Amino acid sequence: xxxxxxxxxxxxxxxxxxxxxxxxxxxxxxxxxxxxxxxxxxxxxxxxxxxxxxxxxxxxxxxxxxxxxxxxxxxxxxxxxxxxxxxxxxxxxxxxxxxxxxxxxxxxxxxxxxxxxxxxxxxxxxxxxxxxxxxxxxxxxxxxxxxxxxxxxxxxxxxxxxxxxxxxxxxxxxxxxxxxxxxxxxxxxxxxxxxxxxxxxxxxxxxxxxxxxxxxxxxxxxxxxxxxxxxxxxxxxxxxxxxxxxxxxxxxxxxxxxxxxxxxxxxxxxxxxxxxxxxxxxxxxxxxxxxxxxxxxxxxx
Amino acid sequence: xxxxxxxxxxxxxxxxxxxxxxxxxxxxxxxxxxxxxxxxxxxxxxxxxxxxxxxxxxxxxxxxxxxxxxxxxxxxxxxxxxxxxxxxxxxxxxxxxxxxxxxxxxxxxxxxxxxxxxxxxxxxxxxxxxxxxxxxxxxxxxxxxxxxxxxxxxxxxxxxxxxxxxxxxxxxxxxxxxxxxxxxxxxxxxxxxxxxxxxxxxxxxxxxxxxxxxxxxxxxxxxxxxxxxxxxxxxxxxxxxxxxxxxxxxxxxxxxxxxxxxxxxxxxxxxxxxxxxxxxxxxxxxxxxxxxxxxxxxxxxxxxxxxxxxxxxxxxxxxxxxxxxxxxxxxxxxxxxxxxxxxxxxxxxxxxxxxxxxxxxxxxxxxxxxxxxxxxxxxxxxxxxxxxxxxxxxxxxxxxxxxxxxxxxxxxxxxxxxxxxxxxxxxxxxxxxxxx
Ligand SMILES: Nc1nc2c(ncn2[C@@H]2O[C@H](COP(=O)(O)OP(=O)(O)O)[C@@H](O)[C@H]2O)c(=O)[nH]1
Ligand SMILES: [Mg+2]
Numbered sequence: 001x002x003x004x005x006x007x008x009x010x011x012x013x014x015x016x017x018x019x020x021x022x023x024x025x026x027x028x029x030x031x032x033x034x035x036x037x038x039x040x041x042x043x044x045x046x047x048x049x050x051x052x053x054x055x056x057x058x059x060x061x062x063x064x065x066x067x068x069x070x071x072x073x074x075x076x077x078x079x080x081x082x083x084x085x086x087x088x089x090x091x092x093x094x095x096x097x098x099x100x101x102x103x104x105x106x107x108x109x110x111x112x113x114x115x116x117x118x119x120x121x122x123x124x125x126x127x128x129x130x131x132x133x134x135x136x137x138x139x140x141x142x143x144x145x146x147x148x149x150x151x152x153x154x155x156x157x158x159x160x161x162x163x164x165x166x167x168x169x170x171x172x173x174x175x176x177x178x179x180x181x182x183x184x185x186x187x188x189x190x191x192x193x194x195x196x197x198x199x200x201x202x203x204x205x206x207x208x209x210x211x212x213x214x215x216x217x218x219x220x221x222x223x224x225x226x227x228x229x230x231x232x233x234x235x236x237x238x239x240x241x242x243x244x245x246x247x248x249x250x251x252x253x254x255x256x257x258x259x260x261x262x263x264x265x266x267x268x269x270x271x272x273x274x275x276x277x278x279x280x281x282x283x284x285x286x287x288x289x290x291x292x293x294x295x296x297x298x299x300x301x
Numbered sequence: 302x303x304x305x306x307x308x309x310x311x312x313x314x315x316x317x318x319x320x321x322x323x324x325x326x327x328x329x330x331x332x333x334x335x336x337x338x339x340x341x342x343x344x345x346x347x348x349x350x351x352x353x354x355x356x357x358x359x360x361x362x363x364x365x366x367x368x369x370x371x372x373x374x375x376x377x378x379x380x381x382x383x384x385x386x387x388x389x390x391x392x393x394x395x396x397x398x399x400x401x402x403x404x405x406x407x408x409x410x411x412x413x414x415x416x417x418x419x420x421x422x423x424x425x426x427x428x429x430x431x432x433x434x435x436x437x438x439x440x441x442x443x444x445x446x447x448x449x450x451x452x453x454x455x456x457x458x459x460x461x462x463x464x465x466x467x468x469x470x471x472x473x474x475x476x477x478x479x480x481x482x483x484x485x486x487x488x489x490x491x492x493x494x495x496x497x498x499x500x501x502x503x504x505x506x507x508x509x510x511x512x513x514x515x516x517x518x519x520x521x522x523x524x525x526x527x528x529x530x531x532x533x534x535x536x537x538x539x540x541x542x543x544x545x546x547x548x549x550x551x552x553x554x555x556x557x558x559x560x561x562x563x564x565x566x567x568x569x570x571x572x573x574x575x576x577x578x579x580x581x582x583x584x585x586x587x588x589x590x591x592x593x594x595x596x597x598x599x600x601x602x603x604x605x606x607x608x609x610x611x612x613x614x615x616x617x618x619x620x621x622x623x624x625x626x627x628x629x630x631x632x633x634x635x636x637x638x639x640x641x642x643x644x645x646x647x648x649x650x651x652x653x654x655x656x657x658x659x660x661x662x663x664x665x666x667x668x669x670x671x672x673x674x675x676x677x678x679x680x681x682x683x684x685x686x687x688x689x690x691x692x693x694x695x696x697x698x699x700x701x702x703x704x705x706x707x708x709x710x711x712x713x714x715x716x717x718x719x720x721x722x723x724x725x726x727x728x729x730x731x732x733x734x735x736x737x
Binding site: 015 | 416548602
């Protein structure tokens with residue numbers, strides 16, 4: 001890696017650590033939302049740098065749709081035992097069983113939209129006043145305007161008109177009862193920065209990020225891992241392909257890309273030259289141009 | 302052969318990481334001067350737009366008159382903005398060339414969004430000011446330039462845009478340059494660069510234009526890639542606000558007590574004499590930790606954990622400084638204020654001031670004046686409305702340890718919070734006063 005990347009990464013890292021420590025200093029009951037994806041894995045490493053040899057001043061929270069890649073859960077459990085921090089899991093299945101949400105039906109059914117309810121319930125039950133997440137501004141247009149400290153009302157809603165100005169390095173985390181703040185320490189990182197950081201720090205990732213042979217089907221022009229939750233039928237044609245995943249989410253809405261990049265260096269090269277942005281591989285954004293903005297307003301991360 | 306000039310090498314010591322290889326800039330201009338188009342053009346011509354984003358662009362129904370893609374869509378992110386066709390918030394964009402990484406704050410130009418521009422400027426090293434070649438220097442140009450000088454941005458690029466609409470005329474360019482130079486002098490802007498461009502056609506944005514052979518300067522991107530930014534990196538003022546105290550309290554780390562924070566300016570070394578403010582207690586640094594390891598020194602920009610030789614009661618809100626260059630400590634402080642809330646300033650209520658990790662109550666002691674930001678005249682007033690800018694004196698409940706904004710932005714800036722709404726209602730820049 002050349003000098004340029006190193007110094008720039010140092011600065012991004014220092015900023016993220018600064019933001020994590022602001023969360024610790026400003027909030028009573030923060031939490032770190034852990035999805036099992038590379039961005040939240042990066043956050044865990046940054047939290048180690050921010051708070052060791054002390055403990056994290058927050059638990060990790062995972063919203064489990066029940067439709068996970070098994071590799072993610074294995075990774076999560078190994079990581080928790082390695083770092084010795086507390087994990088709280090909110091289950092979408094519980095929300096379904098309690099009748100709070102209704103499972104979608106049909107071919108494109110996904111639990112992705114349902115997890116917002118489980119997330120908000122988990123926040124309310126635990127009285128979290130700040131939730132740290134791994135979103136980045138380069139992911140999507142609506143995110144480009146997101147603050148580092150983003151205030152949500154008690155319905156989890158984001159109001160772009162009520163966003164607080166963020167001057168210099170000062171973050172105002174004061175809230176009223178019932179409100180909470182979403183905090184994004186790696187807002188200023190790009191996908192490539194995250195990968196370069198993972199390489200530099202030698203951070204272990206779930207295996208699905210690396211190219212592997214897998215049974216896939218093609219849906220709406222995208223490659224999806226063949227899994228029972230996809231409601232497959234005779235029209236779905238299962239093929240064996242060499243693929244990897246650029247994001248890790250619910251199996252029903254995380255598309256694979258064909259790839260032979262089984263080493264981190266190869267992945268970085270692929271991303272540098274790739275023609276599709278990371279979110280382009282997530283079906284849930286495709287619905288409409290304003291999809292992300294609408295979901296953010298509704299309390300999705 | 303060295304392909305990339307190591308521009309900062311001369312002025313930046315090894316280990317300094319602030320501003321290095323990263324340029325943060327913001328764009329200012331009136332509505333329709335072409336800010337969004339210019340940023341879109343920078344991203345597009347530097348091949349920073351990915352295929353699916355481009356596809357979404359092409360499918361969008363906003364097109365230029367000649368049917369080409371409207372590049373402004375790249376930055377006009379929110380639905381309300383797309384509907385109204387104007388930028389109403391700060392959007393951050395990222396791109397990278399072989400030479401540098403860039404963070405762009407795209408801010409709206411209309412007077413009602415002055416606060417957004419102040420926000421964008423507070424997070425930038427450089428300002429791009431757009432001037433429409435057909436209109437020349439207008440009221441907004443003065444206002445934006447005033448904000449740039451208020452926020453102490455050292456580098457200004459004046460892009461004279463829409464040159465395609467004035468037949469790429471050198472005379473037009475020269476007369477606008479002269480008009481702007483007079484403003485720059487009045488506002489004490491020292492480093493100003495002038496570039497004739499067409500954001501729409503791409504002239505002098507990424508590639509040098511063949512339509513303006515009379516212009517012998519650099520293209521905008523070339524300028525951004527090579528300009529030297531070395532603000533405050535070499536400051537002698539070592540400052541680290543304490544954000545958090547690390548105390549594991551386990552058997553093997555029973556006495557571990559580390560002060561966690563990010564160094565705002567200057568550098569700290571083991572054995573340095575330091576002062577804890579506002580208490581004024583002195584000690585020496587015994588250990589510096591960063592990145593899981595011990596280091597002999599730490600520089601501005603780094604997030605570190607400092608240990609002291611003495612056991613002192615230190616917590617969030619305190620600041621560690623080098624005893625050789627202590628900051629000012631005062632409770633009555635003069636400051637420039639930019640008002641950012643729709644409710645006007647109320648001198649009769651108590652506000653909160655947040656200065657780095659310290660939050661304390663404060664009152665507005667005196668309003669000295671506000672500035673007509675279009676004409677730069679000082680006006681008497683007894684309140685501030687949204688987007689008003691002027692000079693005040695405030696009184697804090699507890700003393701603040703601060704530097705003057707012009708010497709140290711991060712320790713010289715603060716925000717005001719309205720305790721009734723918890724909103725950030727003001728930006729403060731501390732200024733000199735005979736009292737300290
Ligand atoms: N002819 C010409 N038109 C331009 C140029 N730059 C921008 N425009 C047009 O000016 C209008 C406003 O541009 P926009 O980027 O939205 O301005 P903003 O309000 O400053 O963001 C649009 O119709 C652009 O196509 C230029 O260099 N030449
Ligand atoms: Mg615009």
